[in-house]
Amino acid sequence: MDRLEAMAILLRVVDKGGFSAASRDLGMPLATVSRKVAELEAHIGTRLLVRTTRRVAPTEAGTAYVASARRILEEIDETERVAAGEFQAPRGELILTAPVLFGRLHILPVVTDFLAAYPEIDVRLLLSDRNLHFVDDHVDMAVRIGALPDSSMVATRVGTMRRVVCASPTLLAAHGTPQAPGDLARLPCVSFDFLSPAATWSFRPGGTGRTVDVPIRPRLSVSTAEAAVWAAARGVGATRVLHYQCAETVRAGALRIVLADFEPEPAPIHLLHAGRGALPSKMRVFLDFAAPRLRDALALL
CATH class of the missing domain: 3.40.190.10 (Periplasmic binding protein-like II)
Incomplete structure (x- = not known):
């Protein structure tokens, strides 16, 4: 069994919400997708996915495994890019989330400038006033306004808000x-x-x-x-x-x-990402690009 291939298939099933959708997206027979995931579950010795009435979702063990598999595949991808001399040309999709109005006023202008500077990176900006989950919602980086709970997340402070x-x-x-x-x-x-x-x-x-x-x-x-x-x-x-x-x-x-x-103490504003070792280049360059621009913009409020 090719475990890396099986991990990639598992992630596609989770991201697409089902075996059939993953099969279509991968251009792979449905039976092959099902067999690869079943072989991975047999190898690990636990069930990773469960079917609900509407979609396929990871079990508790599957949630942890999916997060680890995603990190492993990203690190392998990053390592291959460095080895191929592509360290200076970050690429891929970057998924960001921010509060709706703050995102429209302050994050979207930064993102549009970032897209012009990095033509090989695509951005999906999820604007929501609820805090999206990094694993469940496949978020790379988030804007958080207010005090942060203790966690394994890495926070870069970009300003405060009255x-x-x-x-x-x-x-x-x-x-x-x-x-x-x-x-x-x-x-x-x-x-x-x-x-x-x-x-x-x-x-x-x-x-x-x-x-x-x-x-x-x-x-x-x-x-x-x-x-x-x-x-x-x-x-x-x-x-x-x-x-x-x-x-x-x-x-x-x-x-x-x-x-x-x-007025009470101003609320801190952070860019937040998972604390998982070396950052993928797409995240590192966005952090370096966005943080100083956000600090300058917020200093004017």
Whole structure:
């Protein structure tokens, strides 16, 4: 049995969600695809795939094996490219993920410049406000905003982002501009559930370094920052979002930032990738290309 070939076939079955789709993609008979995976499972001594009602998915052991197999095949591919003198010409598909609005405003411009600089690399940019899984979603690199959990991931910090409270001039004229976090009690608010799931907002009184939680009165709770900014601009209530999410509306004059002296620590922004030894060249060159450009762009916010 050619284990490397069997690994590659297994990955294609997982990526395509089934044996038939992998067979078509590989141009290989379905029976051959099934036999190669079965031989690999027999060699390892455990089941790697399970059929669900909709697709083929890896078992618990299969998930770990797929991740290792993907790493092994990438490292072999990288080694062959270096040996062939292609170290200076990275190629292949790079899969990135980022929050929707942040990705559109800040990652997409970097990606378009990167594609021009590296014509042999293709990029698949997955914009999602949920954190995609590196293995399950086949992600190479991710943008994460906020504190990172302890993990084996490698993080490159590219900046920070303020968490701001903003309100429409009309609302402030009717209710008064808050001078301290406690003044929010007299303002209706729009709660952005992802950033502030509870009916409290955290603040850091100037010069203290400690945080305090202030109760708010949410007239409206929404699940996206775009909806929170839209509602706040129309006077429904004050809202708290990340600065980039409201910056354009603030520049247009439809919202004003308040309580700037009481903002909590800015949220860190990182480019994240799996900690798995030497990076494939496509990832290394993107990291070197993107990190300084993102730092420069975020420094202007």
